[in-house]
Amino acid sequence: MAHYLTDAELERTAPAEVASFKGPVPTQIVSNGEFNPPPQTQEQRRVESRVDALAGDLAPRHGLSRRQFLASSAGMAAAFLAMNDVFGPIFDVQRAEAATPGLADARAQALAGQLIVDAQTHFVRDDFKQEGLLDLAKYAKQHWNRGLWGESTLARYKFENYVKEIFVDSDTKVALLSGAPFDDPTWNLLTNDQIATARAAINQIAGSRRLLGHAVFTPKKAGWLDEVDRAIATLKPDSWKGYTIGDPLFPSKQGSYWWLDDEKLMYPFYEKIVKAGITTVCIHKGLLPADYEKSWPGVWEYATVRDVGKAAKDWPQINFVMYHAALRAFLETPSAALNEFEQTGRIKWATDLAEIPSKLGVKNVYAEVGTAFANSAVADPRFAAAFVGTLVRGLGAEHVLWGTDSLWYGSPQWQIEALRRLEIPEEMQRKHGFAPLGPADGIVKSAIFGGNAARLYGLHVKAVLGEIGNDQVAAIKAQY
Template structure:
C-alpha cells in the first residue's frame, strides 16, 4: 500500500495486521494518507473490555474467542465495550452479545439493505512497491512471529478484495478507485485496469456489482486526451481527482491544481457534462501532522477553498468530496471534540458543510470514508459530531457511504458502526442536529445507498433483485454455510506501542 508518511513518521508505526483483532478496530488505522495517532487510554480500555466480554460470552455460544469475535454476537460485544467507555453512543443490547441467535437475527434482518460503497481499492497484480512488505517482515521478526503472508501482497489484490468487500460484508455495490502519483510505479491500478476489473466482477456476478472511476490528472501532459479516451472507450461511472496532486509527497512536478481554475479545469467540466458522466470525486483533507511545514504552498489544495466557485459555476457537475475534507486528527481526539463543543466547528469539514447555505448550491456532496472510520474508532462522539455537521449542512441526501476498503479489511465493522451510531441527545440539542435514526431508517438508508444510487443511476429495486440471486450472493451463501468468517484483519498502519 502506498503511503506519504515520512521515514521518521514510519518509524513510529507498525503494521495494522499486528493489532488486536477486535470486530471494531481499537486504535486508528492509517491507509498511508495520514498519521495514525497512538492508542488512547480509552481505546486501551475498549480493547481490554472486548477481550473480557469475549472470554465471558464466547462459551455461551459454544465458540472460542476468535470465532466469537468474528460472529454477529462478537460485533455486538465490541459496541457494548465502546458504550461502556464512551457512553451510550451506539444502539446495542447485551442480549445481542450474550444470547445465542439474537445478534444473528438482527444481522439477517439487515443483510438485504442496499449498501453502496463509493470508495474501495485494491492493487494491480504486478504492483512491485514493497514498502508494505518490509513493514510486515519487520513485524514478523520483532512483533508477531505468528504473522503469515509477510512476503505476499495478495492481501491487497483482487481475490482478497472480492472476499473482504462482497463476501465478508453486507456491501452490495462498490466503486473501485485509483490515485495518481508522480512516480507511476506507485500507481495502484491504471484506468484501463479499473475498467477491466469492473467488467470482470460484473461478468462473474451477472449483475452490476462494481462501478469504476477514471482518474484525471490536470497539469500532466496529454491529460485531456486521456479524458477523451476514457469517455470513448472506458466509459467510467465517475471521475476521481486529487487537487493536491501526488498524494505521496509534495509534488516536485507541480501536479497540484484547483477546482476553480477556469483555464485548466473548466474545459474538463464542459466535456464531462456533454458526455453525461457528471460526477467528480475529489480527495480532500487527511494530511500529515506537520502539513504546514512539510507541504508548504501545497496543503491549501487539500482544503475546500476552491470548491464553492466551481460548484456554483457548474451546477450540472456533482462534486463529491472524499473523506469529507476532514483534516486528520492532529491532536488527541478528545481535544478535537472539545474544540467542536466549544466552537461548533470541525476543521475543513465544517467549511465543506457550509458551502450550500453560503452559495445556494445543491451539487456538493460529502463521502465519509476514512474520516468516519477513524473517528468512530478514536472517539464515537466525534463521529456523531461529524455526521451531524454534514447532515445539517449538506442534507441527508448529500452524504455518501465509503469505507476506503480494502485497506481496513472487511468494511462490515464500519457498516455496523453507522447502523448503530446515534448523535447523543445533548449534542442534538446544543448544535441543532437531527437524530440519525434507526439502521434502516430514512437518513441512514440514504447515506448507505440511496444517495449513491441516485448519482450512479442505480434502480434500487431492480438492483437488489439482481444482486440477491447473482453469483456473488451464491458464493457468499456457500461460504457462510461452510463456516467462513471475517478475519477481523486491517491493512495499513497503526501507531507503534511504546513500553
Template sequence: MGFLTDDEIAALRPAQEAMFRSPIPTQVVSSDEFAPVPQTAQQREVEARIIAMADELGGHQGLDRRRFLTTASGMAAAFVAMNDVYGPVFGVNRAEAAEPDRAAARAAGLRDQFIMDVHTHYLREDTRLMGFVEMRKAVGRAGWNPALNPQEQSIESLMYANWFKEVFLDSDTKVALISGAPSDLPQDWFLTNEMKFNARRRINEAAGTRRAMSHAIFTPGQPGWMEQVERAIEELKPDSFKGYTIGDNTNKNLAQWPWRLDDEKLLYPFYERLLKAGHDIVCVHKGLFPPSIEARFPHLRPYATVDDVGKAAKDWPRMRFVIYHSAYRFAGGGTAEQGLEQFDRTGRVEWTSDLADIPAKYGVSNVYGDLGQIFAQTTVVQPRLAAALMGTLV
C-alpha cells in the same frame, strides 16, 4: 521504506504482543509510517469492559473469551462497552450481547440490504508501491481482521484476484466502484484508466449484470490531460471522473501539478466537455492532510481544503461534486483526538464543517460528502467525533 527511525521503532512493542484481539480495535498501531498514539484511558476502559463481558456472557453461552468475541453477540458486547465509556452513541442493547438469537436475528435482518462501495482500490501487477503490504500486515498483527495473517501478506494480496474475493465473495457488497490514484510518475498510478475499464467489463460480463463501476482519473495540468479525458469519454465510458487537487497524492514530494476546482481557465472547459458528453459527476479527493503532513508540504495545503468547491458548484449547477472523505483533515497522520478537541472547543472540524457550510453559503445543492475514510477513522477511536461529523454533514 518507512518514516520512523530505528530508535523509534525500537521503542515500540510488536502489535501482536500489545494488542487485545477485540471485535473493535481498542488501540492504534503503527504501519511504520507514523508513531502510534498510546492507548488512551478510555480505550483501556473499553478493553477491560469487553474482556469482562466476554468472560461472563461467553461462559453463559458455553464459549471461551476468544470464541465469544468472534460471534455477533461478541460484536454487540463491544459496542455496549463503547457506549458505557463514551455515552449512548451506538444503537445496541445488552440483550443482543447476552442472547445469541437476538444478535443473530439482527444480523439476518441486515443481510439483504443494498451495499455499494464507491471507493475501492487494488494495485496493478507491475506496481512499485510496496508500502501498502506493510499496512495490511499491521492490521493482521493487530488482530483487527484475524483473516489477515501477517506472515502471509504479499503484494499479491493487494491485486485483482484477492480484491475480487474480498469485495464480492467475502463481503455483502452488491456493487463496487473501481477507483484509483494518479501520480506524476506513470508507473505509480494505482491502476491506469484502461485497467479499471477492463476490470469493470470482465466483472460485468461474468455476472451478467452491473456489479462493477469504474472511475476515470483526470489530472489537470499534466501534459496531454484533456486528450486523456477525451479518450476516456469516447472509448472507456467511465461511470464518473475522479481527481486529486493536490496532484500526486502518492508522492507528494514530487507533486508538480496541483489544481483548484474553481480554476476557470483550466477546469471549466473540462466541466463543459463532461456535460456535453452526458457526464455530470466529478469526484474529488480532499482532506486527509493533517498538520503533520502540512508541515512537510505546506505548499499543498491550499489545494487540500474546500475553498475552491463553492464557486465551482455555483458556476456549474448541473455538475454534481462528490467530495471524497468529506474533506476530513485528521486522518493519514493526524488523530481523532485532534478533531474532537477542535469540535469541543469550536463546534467545528476542519475541513468537514467548511464543506457542510457550502450549500447555504453559496445557495447550491450539488455538493456531496463521502463517508468511507472519515467514518472508519473516527468511529473506533472517538465515536463522539464520528457522531459530531455525521450530524454536521446531515
C-alpha cells in the same frame, strides 16, 4: 499525508495481526504501512479490556470459545456495548444482543439485504512493485512474524482478497473502485484501464452490476485531456476521480496541484464530461497531518474546499463529491478536533464543506466519508457523531455518501455496523441543532448507505437488490 516509516518508527510498532486485539471492531487506529499510527489511547485500552471481559462472560452462553464469540454477530454487539461503556451511549445496542443466543444473528439477517453502496474502495495492481511497501512487509516477516504471508506479493491488497473482503465478508452490495495519481508513476495503484477491466470482470462473474469504476484525471500533466477523451470513448467510467492536492503521498515537487474553479484549466474538462453525460466528479480533500502548514507549505490549501463553491455554482450539471468530507485530521486521535468542535461548533474543513449549500445556494455538492468515519469511530465515536451530524445538518442527508476506503482497513463490515448503530447524543443534538440519525434502516441512514449513490449512478434500488440477491456473488457468499 506523511512519509513512510523510519527505522526508529518501525522499532516502536508491531504488525496488526500480532499487536492488535482481535476484536470485532479495531481498538486502535491502524496504519496501512505508509504512516506511523498514533498509540492506543487510554479509552481504547479500556474498550479492549471491556470487550475481553464481555467475551469471557458471554461466550459460554453461546456455546462458543472466546475467539468464536468475538467473530460472531453477538461479539460485534459486545464490542459496541464496550464502546458505550467507555464513551457514553453513542451506539444503539442492547446487552441482550450480546447475551442471548440468536438475537444478534436475527438482527444481522434482517439488515443483510440493505442496499450498501461503498463509494470508495481500492486494491493494487498485480505488478505493483513500489519498494516502500514491499520492504516493509519483508521487514515485518523478519522482525515481527515469521509466518507472515504475502511479504513479496502484496496479495493482501490485491484483486482476490478485494472480492472476498468487500463482497463476501461484508453487507456491501455495490462498490466503486478508485485509483490515485502520483508524481512517481510507480506508485499508481491501478491504471484507468485496469479499473475498467476489473469492473468488467467482476460484473461478468457476478452476472450483475456489482462494481462501478472511476477514471482518474490529472490536470497539468501532459495529454491529460486526451486521456479524458479516450476514457469517455473506450472506458466509459461511471464517474471521475481527481486530487486537487496533486500527489497525495508527498508534497508535489512537480506542481501537480490545481483548483477546481480554475476556469482556464478545468472548465474545458467540465464541458467534455457534461457532453458525455458522465457528470459525477469525486475529489480527494482533507486528510493532512496536524503540522500541515509546516510539512506541506504552499500545497496544503489545495486540500481545503475553497475552490468547491464557485465550481459547483458555475456547473450545476455536475455532482461534486468531496471525499473524506474534507476532514483535515488524519491518522491521529480526534481529541483536538473534538475539543475544537465543542468550543466552536466547527470541524476543520468539514464544516466549511457543509456550509457551501447555504452560502452559495447550490445543490450539487456532496460529502463521502471514507477513512474519516473509520478513524473517528475507532478513536472517539463522540467525534464521529459530531462529524456525521455536521454533514447531515449542512448538506442534507441526501448529499452524504457512504465510503470506507477499503481495503486499507480490511473488510468494511465493522464500519457498516458502526454507522448502523451510531446516534448523536441528545445533548449534542440540542446544542448544535442536529437531527437524530435514526434506525439502521431508517430514512437518513438508508440514504447515506446506498440511496444517494444509487441516484448518482443510475441504480434502481429494488431492481439492483433483486438482481444482486440472486447473482453469483450472492451464491458464493451463501456457501461461504
